[in-house]
Amino acid sequence: MSVVFAGDPVIPNFGQGSACERNNGWFCTDWLHAHWGDTLQPALVQHIELSLIAIGIGLAIASALALVGFRYRLLDAPIGVLADFLYTIPSLALFQLLVPFTGLTVTTVEIALVSYTLLILYRNMIAGLDAVPADTLEAARGTGLTRVQTFTRVELPLALPTIIAGLRIATVSTVSIATVAAFVIPQGLGRPIFIALDQNIFKTEILASGLLVIALALFADALLVLGQRLLTPWTRVA
Amino acid sequence: MIVAAQFSPGTFVDAIHFMGNHAGLLLSKTGEHLELSGVALAIALVLALPLGLWLGHRHRGFLFAASVANVGRALPSLVLIAFGLTVLGIGFWNNTAALVVLAVPPILTNAYFAIDNIDRDVVEAARGMGFTERQILTRVELPLGLPLVVAGIRIAAIFVIATATIAAVAGGGGLGEIIVNQASYGLAGVVAASLCVSALAFLAALLLALVLRAASPRQGPAT
Amino acid sequence: MPTSAAEVVFDKATKLYPGRPEPAVDDLSLTVPAGEICVLVGPSGSGKTTALKLVNRLIYLTEGEIRIDGTKIYDLDVTELRRSIGYVIQQVGLFPHMTVEANVGTVPRLLGWPKQRIRERSAELLELVGLDPAQDGARYPAQLSGGQQQRVGLARALAANPPLMLMDEPFGAIDPIVRARLQDEFLRLQQELRKTVLFVTHDIDEAIKIGDRIAIFRQGGKLAQYDTPEAILRRPIDDFVAEFVGADRALKALALRTLGELELGPPRDGPRATKDTTLRDALALLIDEHADIVAVTDADGAVVGSVTRDDLLQ
Numbered sequence: 034m035s036v037v038f039a040g041d042p043v044i045p046n047f048g049q050g051s052a053c054e055r056n057n058g059w060f061c062t063d064w065l066h067a068h069w070g071d072t073l074q075p076a077l078v079q080h081i082e083l084s085l086i087a088i089g090i091g092l093a094i095a096s097a098l099a100l101v102g103f104r105y106r107l108l109d110a111p112i113g114v115l116a117d118f119l120y121t122i123p124s125l126a127l128f129q130l131l132v133p134f135t136g137l138t139v140t141t142v143e144i145a146l147v148s149y150t151l152l153i154l155y156r157n158m159i160a161g162l163d164a165v166p167a168d169t170l171e172a173a174r175g176t177g178l179t180r181v182q183t184f185t186r187v188e189l190p191l192a193l194p195t196i197i198a199g200l201r202i203a204t205v206s207t208v209s210i211a212t213v214a215a216f217v218i219p220q221g222l223g224r225p226i227f228i229a230l231d232q233n234i235f236k237t238e239i240l241a242s243g244l245l246v247i248a249l250a251l252f253a254d255a256l257l258v259l260g261q262r263l264l265t266p267w268t269r270v271a
Numbered sequence: 272m273i274v275a276a277q278f279s280p281g282t283f284v285d286a287i288h289f290m291g292n293h294a295g296l297l298l299s300k301t302g303e304h305l306e307l308s309g310v311a312l313a314i315a316l317v318l319a320l321p322l323g324l325w326l327g328h329r330h331r332g333f334l335f336a337a338s339v340a341n342v343g344r345a346l347p348s349l350v351l352i353a354f355g356l357t358v359l360g361i362g363f364w365n366n367t368a369a370l371v372v373l374a375v376p377p378i379l380t381n382a383y384f385a386i387d388n389i390d391r392d393v394v395e396a397a398r399g400m401g402f403t404e405r406q407i408l409t410r411v412e413l414p415l416g417l418p419l420v421v422a423g424i425r426i427a428a429i430f431v432i433a434t435a436t437i438a439a440v441a442g443g444g445g446l447g448e449i450i451v452n453q454a455s456y457g458l459a460g461v462v463a464a465s466l467c468v469s470a471l472a473f474l475a476a477l478l479l480a481l482v483l484r485a486a487s488p489r490q491g492p493a494t
Numbered sequence: 495m496p497t498s499a500a501e502v503v504f505d506k507a508t509k510l511y512p513g514r515p516e517p518a519v520d521d522l523s524l525t526v527p528a529g530e531i532c533v534l535v536g537p538s539g540s541g542k543t544t545a546l547k548l549v550n551r552l553i554y555l556t557e558g559e560i561r562i563d564g565t566k567i568y569d570l571d572v573t574e575l576r577r578s579i580g581y582v583i584q585q586v587g588l589f590p591h592m593t594v595e596a597n598v599g600t601v602p603r604l605l606g607w608p609k610q611r612i613r614e615r616s617a618e619l620l621e622l623v624g625l626d627p628a629q630d631g632a633r634y635p636a637q638l639s640g641g642q643q644q645r646v647g648l649a650r651a652l653a654a655n656p657p658l659m660l661m662d663e664p665f666g667a668i669d670p671i672v673r674a675r676l677q678d679e680f681l682r683l684q685q686e687l688r689k690t691v692l693f694v695t696h697d698i699d700e701a702i703k704i705g706d707r708i709a710i711f712r713q714g715g716k717l718a719q720y721d722t723p724e725a726i727l728r729r730p731i732d733d734f735v736a737e738f739v740g741a742d743r744a745l746k747a748l749a750l751r752t753l754g755e756l757e758l759g760p761p762r763d764g765p766r767a768t769k770d771t772t773l774r775d776a777l778a779l780l781i782d783e784h785a786d787i788v789a790v791t792d793a794d795g796a797v798v799g800s801v802t803r804d805d806l807l808q
């Protein structure tokens with residue numbers, strides 16, 4: 034398979050491995066002990082890095098777009114269509130379509146990952162801002178809040194639960210899609226999966242890496258839920 | 272291995288040439304791709320749609336629907352395919368199973384929340400007028416919730432088409448077989464196949480948008 | 495602190511919504527004296543809400559002018575204007591993400607009051623409207639009943655001690671028993687605060703109970719009659735007003751006065767009623783008891799005089 038890069042260590046080494054490894058057992062704990070440090074842990078750290086960068090940049094771009102789309106409603110539909118367009122391109126295809134421009138680089142991966150966050154982040158930002166009740170806005174205006182004050186003190190806080198809901202989906206999806214990055218660069222938790230697929234479908238490595246990705250996604254999700262509870266205490270009453 | 276000189280926008284011109292020269296190959300791979308995606312989506316629809324609609328109608332299983340959504344999103348497609356390989360071995364059904372697992376969550380949760388969130392007063396009024404539960408679901412709730420239901424199917428379709436590409440690593444055939452095999456087809460072939468699979472995803476999304484428009488009750492803009 | 499009450503003058507005020515042939519408020523001229531409650535009442539769509547929102551410039555005036563204490567509202571900064579006017583609406587519009595205390599402190603915060611003073615003011619106002627600052631202050635709006643939310647809305651509007659209050663059907667969404675209690679408390683508050691209040695309702699009974707003056711609107715945003723409740727009940731200017739105040743307007747007029755306001759006859763025997771009983775309730779008592787004379791008592795129950803059925807109906 035073309036996705037294995039030169040210089041990769043050959044894991045598992047069936048010749049020297051334990052009986053479990055030689056028989057390609059379901060979950061060889063001795064392999065995990067031996068290769069956590071040289072395989073799984075670095076892949077996990079890379080995976081977190083790839084995801085964090087994509088979410089950070091996606092958040093910044095989506096926020097800027099949402100400010101524009103919310104202020105100038107005419108632009109909302111075109112921005113939404115563009116984000117929708119990017120979202121529809123299959124991830125593996127998007128990676129490959131970027132290669133002629135940016136090569137087999139982290140940049141290629143990040144551009145694609147960021148593209149997938151935009152739709153959900155942008156849509157939720159606009160939806161959250163739009164959902165602020167008319168009477169609340171009227172009370173704010175009648176009270177003498179300026180346009181900016183109304184935005185920062187009323188609309189934004191009230192939109193926060195919806196925005197964070199979008200951030201949760203975007204984060205989990207990004208962690209998930211970052212696995213596919215291994216088609217382009219030898220990084221992330223997709224990497225050990227590819228290697229294992231190439232090595233007679235070595236089950237332990239596939240299961241361990243896959244479970245790590247899922248655990249990472251759920252952990253990130255739980256962190257965001259916690260963050261939302263702290264930031265929006267009013268959503269938990271009555 | 273890939274040569275640096277290939278990294279240029281000119282590759283797209285090569286890709287167009289590739290399409291012309293290998294139209295037969297691309298067409299047959301597209302056919303495989305459609306078959307795999309279509310079967311998986313159909314199975315997922317049969318499994319998830321009635322369940323989601325019914326749970327939504329009964330306003331039961333909120334936790335279940337929410338968890339399916341969360342866990343579903345956390346399942347990376349590549350991991351699913353790889354898991355499928357380890358359990359079912361190489362072949363069509365391993366990939367179909369993985370795609371079904373991916374397609375079920377968006378269909379189920381969207382159907383659930385589409386129906387669950389409908390204004391209870393409207394349903395109450397319908398019940399008061401003598402609609403049966405089945406009539407309430409099909410004539411009141413489904414038309415009102417349709418945009419969200421179709422949105423879920425659309426997401427599932429996009430997921431399935433995208434993931435069917437990745438299925439090539441597990442012998443799934445389809446356009447992915449070209450995309451992951453740069454050694455045989457060159458970057459031009461990879462890009463050409465990528466364009467085809469993107470076009471496929473857009474067509475599916477467009478088709479569902481048209482379905483939605485045709486089926487929507489005339490009640491002004493969707494909310 | 496602004497003066498405790500302001501005079502409001504509508505001077506040929508007209509509002510035309512774009513794309514509408516008829517004005518929503520048509521050539522409205524009306525003076526509300528400082529410290530009085532003026533109730534705008536009329537059928538739905540007669541322009542009451544529009545007239546109210548013209549004052550705090552939530553709606554832009556098409557023609558004519560509105561003055562507060564002699565200053566044209568369009569000569570003032572719009573934000574300053576709104577901060578100096580209390581605004582209460584039917585849907586309340588409390589900020590769901592802020593505690594009750596923070597809601598009440600909204601305008602003082604905007605005005606940059608020190609924190610301690612804002613907290614004291616919130617507590618004072620919550621007590622004034624019958625809530626417990628310690629308990630209710632830390633709650634979120636979703637944890638309160640409709641009646642309690644409306645009290646918070648009122649407290650929020652009063653926070654910066656505005657000389658003018660605009661209230662749009664503030665008790666419209668509240669059940670009749672709680673509504674009556676809120677009306678009573680509002681009148682008690684007004685005894686103390688003496689603000690100028692523009693109060694919109696579509697309920698003529700509420701208008702009669704609350705208003706020092708009533709402005710009756712008819713379709714097309716036209717002012718039909720502007721007078722005291724008594725005058726409107728006794729001398730409706732035309733058929734529309736007569737019908738709007740109701741066929742029982744004579745009875746309603748009786749409800750405006752109490753026995754204590756009449757000249758009492760010598761103490762006589764009969765069913766007893768205290769001096770602050772309304773003439774309407776006294777009449778009901780006579781009908782109930784098949785009697786002709788009410789014995790009027792003071793607060794301690796001692797008979798101080800009498801009123802005959804003819805006196806009541808004079």
Ligand SMILES: Nc1ncnc2c1ncn2[C@@H]1O[C@H](COP(=O)(O)OP(=O)(O)O)[C@@H](O)[C@H]1O
Pocket residue numbers: 511512514518536537538539540541542543544545
């Ligand atoms: N924003 C608006 N745009 C156009 N017409 C309006 C608007 N608001 C109110 N109207 C119209 O103006 C008239 C008066 O409305 P309103 O002041 O709300 O009446 P009320 O409060 O007495 O029920 C109605 O005919 C209403 O339809």
Ligand SMILES: [Mg+2]
Pocket residue numbers: 542543544
């Ligand atoms: Mg109104």
